[in-house]
Amino acid sequence: MFRVLVVQAHSDSLARALDGVDAQVSRASALPSFAAGFDLCVLHPHAVDDLGALEPFAVANIPVLLVDDGLSEARLAEFCTAGCTHLLQQPSDALLQAQVKCIARQRAARPPESRAGSRVFETPMMGMLLSGPEGQVYDANETLLNLIGYSREELNRGELNWRALTPPEWLGASEDALGAVSAEGTAAPFEKEYLRKDGSRVPVLLASTQESRGRNLVVALDIRNQVQTRQRLALLSEASALLISSLDYRETLEGLANILVPALADWCAIDILGQGGEVQRLTVTHRDPEKRELARRLRGERSIDIRSDTVVARVLRTGQAEWVREVPDEMLQAVARGPDHLELMRSLGLKSYAVVPLSTGKQVLGCLSLVHAESNRVFVAEDMGYLRELATRAALSLERAALYEAAERGKEQALLVAHIGEVLTRHDTLEAALGDCASAIARDLGMAQVRVWAADNQRRVLRLRASVGRHRERDEEHRLVPFGLGSAGQTAVANEATIRTLGEAPDASWSDHEGIRAFASFPLHIHGSLIGVLAVYSERHLESDTLA
CATH class of the missing domain: 3.30.450.40 (GAF domain)
Known part of the structure; x- marks a missing residue:
């Protein structure tokens, strides 16, 4: 059951417990016990001044949402049913400042002899410390000590100083807050970081007020989740802008x-x-x-x-x-x-x-x-x-x-077909025509090497008739390729296209050329009869429709 505590100061009931299962509101004449626990506290602004009367709330480790008076019970019920995933998960600045004042009032109401020897309030919800004008930390609760990674023994030995715990880039904001406390008795909440004992940093939201004898009461909320959320949203925005900036998916x-x-x-x-x-x-x-x-x-x-x-x-x-x-x-x-x-x-x-x-x-x-x-x-x-x-x-x-590249490949292939058709009608000899066709394929499709074999009349041997590219030094050993041997010979027997990538092919002799990453071979037909094999060698991965 998702339970929400709704706190209102000026109503017949001091607080209401709202259960998200059946979206019904149960009223209470006094603040409900925290023994059963709540998942969220909804606090109306006019209730802030009455926090002193709500001490159980001050020590309850539950998320708080500050809302306006126009939020109806029906709308609250909708929030409960939805799981409150879009609500604030920490107290607001206004609420934090009110809590600091509340704590200061409660401490001031105690007898001086009791207050002098007492530790600041223990609450798992927020860290608290008392500091002096030079930055020395006189007292701190366990939540604050756990936040910065120090022990109470180290605190008692006088080893903690908030200036030493503050990264250099945050000292200016901290000094400004200290000046505001000295001048006005309180400082508006602001974000900073503490240096933990292990050298890591923890972001906090601080609010402070002045106590007697020049000591300052500081309340610190752990805002790591909020900072992480902000950073991740910024990262998501930056990544999204990059991903739509180019149609080159490798680059993006x-x-x-x-x-x-x-x-x-x-x-x-x-x-x-x-x-x-x-x-x-x-x-x-x-x-x-x-x-x-x-x-x-x-x-x-x-x-x-x-x-x-x-x-x-x-x-x-x-x-x-x-x-x-x-x-x-x-x-x-x-x-x-x-x-x-x-x-x-x-x-x-x-x-x-x-x-x-x-x-x-x-x-x-x-x-x-x-x-x-x-x-x-x-x-x-x-x-x-x-x-x-x-x-x-x-x-x-x-x-x-990928859709854009496929469309571009379609255009390239159409131009290539037209170019090859023109080449075949231009030459009188087969070698010249095949050589120009191989050159067109290498140029238009960006291939490192293109070879064309013609099948003999008995269809037992492939004879190399054209070779274009940067690796012609091995043409002689591929001059005659028996059917069934090597990648080209296997294509002739299988009579179907083959694409192989370096490391995946059982016969990788084609990859001996420096920089070659992929190989594709295609049977050539006239009226359904095999007349040869075309092979291309690429320095990048090939798609299945390369020469479709």
Whole structure:
């Protein structure tokens, strides 16, 4: 049951408990007990001045929403039923300032001898400290000590000073607040960061007021969740702008990986699923260039088999994200290809990972892999919704770019067909015509090498009749290719097109040329009869409709 505490000062009932299951309101003549617990407190502005009468609320660790008087009970019921996902999850600035004044009034009402020796209020909702004019911290509650990572023993030894706990760039704002407290007795809430004992930082929302003898009472709210939300929204906005900035998906997705590191992860890799089911590693990035090279060594030239039981392959097949909060060494041992590979993985310091599909809702186009390592961060379940949203936007950008590329390839192929038709009518000899055709294919489709074989009359041997490109030094060994041997010979026997990617083909002799990443061979027909084989060699991955 979702329970909401609605606090109103000027009404017949001091407070109301609103249950979201049946959207009914139960009234109470006094503040309901906090023993049963509430999921949210809705506080009307005119109730702020009466916080002194609501001490149980001051120590209740529940989210607070400050609303206006026009919010009806029916609307509150709707909020409850919806789970309040769009409501504020921390007290507002106005409420925080009111709480500081309330606490100060309560302390001032105590006898001086009682107040002097007492610690500030213990509440899990907010950190509190008493500080002197030079920054020394006289007292603090456990919430504040836990927030900054220090012990009460260190506090009692006089080791805490708020100036030392403040990063240099935040000292100016802190001094301004101190001046306001000295002049007016209180300072408006403002955001800053504290330096924790371990060197990390924690963002807080501070409000302060002056006590007797020049001491200041400071209240600090942990706003890590809010700051993270703001940062992630800004990151999502930046990523979205990048993803729509170009139709070159390689450029935009590589840019996306650079945006996500180190803001969202220490490592980022993006894999793309080709039309033929092959998996292409588009990019892997890390702040340290040496570690990027280490990751490339880890992957090597091996491509992922979509049928394998690797995390990436499973995510691509199922379209379901996978994540691990902490990667145990046993997991590394299970996937290592040998002792050297295991040590290489260990050297990366992998701590936590999340792999999210690039899915448009209709199809999976790839996956986004994020890894935490040296930062000691971990992925948690609450991260996955944000990562899915980010991956969906990347997938839609990838789909848009793929549609554009397909349209452009269609134009190129139409022009190529027209060009080849013109070439075939221009030459008197077969060699000259095939040579010009090969040149047109290499030029218009950006191929590194193009070869054309003609079948002999007995259809036993392919004879090389044309070769164009940067790797003609090996033409002689491919001059005669028996049917059934080599990639071209197998295409002649199978009488169907073949596309192979480096690392996936059983016969990779075609990849001996420097820089060649993919090979495609196509049977040539006249009136349904095989007359030869056309082969293209590419320095990039090829799509199934390359020469459709």
